[in-house]
Amino acid sequence: MSDWEEADGGRLAEGAVWYASQGWKILPCYGIVGGRCTCNSTHSEPKDVGKHPRIPEWNTAATSDVDTVRRWWEEDPNGNVGVYCKGSGFLVIDIDPRSGGPESFEKFEELVDGALPPTVEAVTGSYNINGRLIRGRHLFYKCFPEEQLLGNLTRSGRKGIDIKHNGYVLINPSRHFSGECYEWVEGHAPYEIEMAEAPEELLNALRKRNRKSTAVGEGDWSSIFGDIDFGADRVDIDRMLEDGIDEGSRAVDIYKLTCALANKFPVNTEMGRMAVETMMIRFNAEKVRPPLDLEGTNGLLMHVRNAIDFVS
Numbered sequence: 001m002s003d004w005e006e007a008d009g010g011r012l013a014e015g016a017v018w019y020a021s022q023g024w025k026i027l028p029c030y031g032i033v034g035g036r037c038t039c040n041s042t043h044s045e046p047k048d049v050g051k052h053p054r055i056p057e058w059n060t061a062a063t064s065d066v067d068t069v070r071r072w073w074e075e076d077p078n079g080n081v082g083v084y085c086k087g088s089g090f091l092v093i094d095i096d097p098r099s100g101g102p103e104s105f106e107k108f109e110e111l112v113d114g115a116l117p118p119t120v121e122a123v124t125g126s127y128n129i130n131g132r133l134i135r136g137r138h139l140f141y142k143c144f145p146e147e148q149l150l151g152n153l154t155r156s157g158r159k160g161i162d163i164k165h166n167g168y169v170l171i172n173p174s175r176h177f178s179g180e181c182y183e184w185v186e187g188h189a190p191y192e193i194e195m196a197e198a199p200e201e202l203l204n205a206l207r208k209r210n211r212k213s214t215a216v217g218e219g220d221w222s223s224i225f226g227d228i229d230f231g232a233d234r235v236d237i238d239r240m241l242e243d244g245i246d247e248g249s250r251a252v253d254i255y256k257l258t259c260a261l262a263n264k265f266p267v268n269t270e271m272g273r274m275a276v277e278t279m280m281i282r283f284n285a286e287k288v289r290p291p292l293d294l295e296g297t298n299g300l301l302m303h304v305r306n307a308i309d310f311v312s
Ligand SMILES: [Zn+2]
Pocket: 030, 037, 038, 039, 040, 041, 043, 048, 049, 050, 051, 052
C-alpha cells in the first residue's frame, strides 16, 4: 500500500494531462487516500472505492481538452484517472480473475480464432485466488464508437470478462483498492506500442446479435445455461450449446447435458422434472441433428428420464 500512499499526487495530474494530449477522453474520478475513497462516504463494495466519477454526466463531460483536465486535477490532485472508452475510439477487454476470468479468456481467445494481436495492455488490482496473487488485465483495442457491443460474456458462459466500450476504465497511475496502482504492462504502454485495431473476429464475438436475423433459438441456449455452474463439464457443455449435437453422439451427449441440468433443478419434484424435460425437448428440436424421436427405446424422453433418475 505504501507504494502509492507515498507517491506524490502530481503523477496523477501528469498522467491525466498526457492521455488527454493523445486525444483520450478523460474524466476525473474520486481517489483513494489512506485506504478511503476521497468522496468521504463508506462503500459497502470495496471495488467502488476510488472508482466512481467526480462529475455528473461524465460521458458527455469526458474530454481531451488539456486545460480542463489540468484544472480537474488541481481541484483534486489525488483523483484517479478515468478514460471514456467509446469516446476515445476503443474498447477494453476487462479480465477479472475473481470470477474465472483467466480461464474464460483462454476459451474466448479460441472463439476469436487464436491469439489476439499484441496491443496496449494494463494490469489492474491484485486478488488472492487460492493463495496466489493474480492481477486483473485490461486489453485495449481500437474500434468505432458506433459498434453495439455486449457488456459481458456471462451469457455465453464466460464469466469474469467484461467489455468496456460504453463505459470507462481507470488507467495508470490510478490507485486500486487492493493497494496496487493500475500499471501498463512492460512494452505495452500506450507510449511504447500502437493500439491494435480490434480484429473482425473479436468484434463478431462481441457484437449484439440482431435477434430478428438469427435462427430460432440461436443465442438463447447460452442465456439459459450461461449462469449455471457446470464445473469440469463446462467445456463439453459449451461445445454442445454452440455447435449442437450430431448423430453419432446424440444419446451420450443428451444424457450428459440432462445430468448437468438435473443437478441444478429440483428434479425430486414434478415441477423440476417437467422443467428439465421441457428444456431438453426444445433443445432436441433445435440443436440435435437429426433430432431424436421423443418416445421409444432410443427416444429422447427415455434418455432424459434415465439421467434425471440417475441424479435424483
Ligand atoms: Zn467514493
